[in-house]
Amino acid sequence: MNNFGNKTLAILYSQAKREYFPTEEQYISEAEVFERAKIVAVYFEKVGFEVILLPGDSSLPKKLQKVRPQLVLNLVDSVRGQEHLAAIIPAQLDLFNIPYTGTGMLGLAINSNKFLTKKLLEQTGVPLPRYQLFSSLLDILDVQLKFPLISKLNEIHGSVAIDQDSVSDNELHLRERLKKLFRIYRQPVLVEEFIVGKELTAYLLEGMSKKIYIGEKKFNEAATKYKIATFDAVWRDIDSYDYVRSSGNGILENYVRTAFDILKMDDYGKFDVRQDESGRYYFIDCNANPAFGPIETDCAISHVLKMYDINFDEIIRRLILNASKDEPNLMMT
Template sequence: MQYITERGAYSDAKIMAGYLKRMGISVALYPGNSKLPFLLKKGKPDMVINLVDSFKGNEFLASAVLGVLEMLEIPYTGAGLLGQSLNYNKFLIKKIFIQNGIPVPNYQLFNTSREPINSTLRFPLITKLNEIHGSVEITDDSVVESEGDLRKRLKYLIGTYQQSVLVEEYIVGTEVTAVLLEGFKKKVYLGEIVINDESDGKYKFKKFEYVI
């Protein structure tokens, strides 16, 4: 499934390239694969806008792209090598948030579908793959209201993707995304994610969309 979101990066890159060209900026598209180091050495770009979030379906390998950019001393956008590496583990990120005084919903990491449920968790709960992003498997079935439904969802996710699942209390509210721009002065921009959910589901949130 992660190959689907990986494939979408190329169309995103073409759209962004169009905007940059209209601004008078020279643009070249580089694939995030094993040929990248040689292409970068040959092209010698002034800066790389990094849109790679997985390589061969593996999100952890995306950090290798940043390693190449660091070694070639090419400036790039997005999180740094450490930040991006940490970002591929939702459970670890929550631990870091808590250590820095940032509140998060009550949560639990499940490695099997039979583990006891933490008594502090309150339904409804939302289930998320711990190491895959891009809203993969975020559907109407992601929010569960009973232990039976939770066990069923865990069995499906763990059995299908062979990885742990993060379960957290579902919170109804406004979804906001934050963008940090670093330059002479750091600037943070906040934007609301408008949910145009026309499904019959009880809970409205941003779901995975696969368009062929």
């Protein structure tokens, strides 16, 4: 890898304060990024970057103008606790003409609305479970939806509010679940058919080309009735599932490329997919700028790519290579 001496990299992270979030869960999903950013910084320093960490808050514009980094690693997932405001960050970087890694303003804006994401995927033929957006308890359940159904927050990622109670076997349970989510989070709820079968995670990583890496989640035997990546499984009980290398036989890979493009993602993206007993795929979640970090931060991207003999140094190399397509001076020693 080139030596990037005398070049400054700014790592931007979410400024998470407990008062920004309605629940401890959502706060946990955002607050960890600062410690992760410090670990990631060491990897960039090893290749010669001078690294500075900056919070993604109202002070950012002045700090960017003062530092004028040659490259920004954007790890901001929310601003003042709102995921849809994360799109402000790449907008500022574009305004100041500062190159950065990850998805731009439009892609992050799309990413903050799961219903909009599904509509775009639907238009391009990417397979989805049947779904419905609930904006109030008065909404009538679509008769085409078949139980079991899983309910998810429309505007929050990170498996927040996902637990075994998220899956409903009847409408009475679903209504109670919706009532709770509306009361706490005050946002629409996406309800979709729960697909029994395997759960796959696919990463698309750009470099000179778009490469796709797939891992199947293998849940431990203690997993309860519905094997899903709950909040506790993702953030607390790291032994609840592991990854094994998998393949989409070219079919899933093509869907992932289509999804990546239509959702206006850049550099890297994560796609969660269920596969039923007949082998059919269903996209259940898409993440622009998913959690980014080396294996010691327990980020899924490093666990999945490790199965393909790709370490974090190589991931960084590809990100810089992709950024250098428009900024060739980055690759100068």
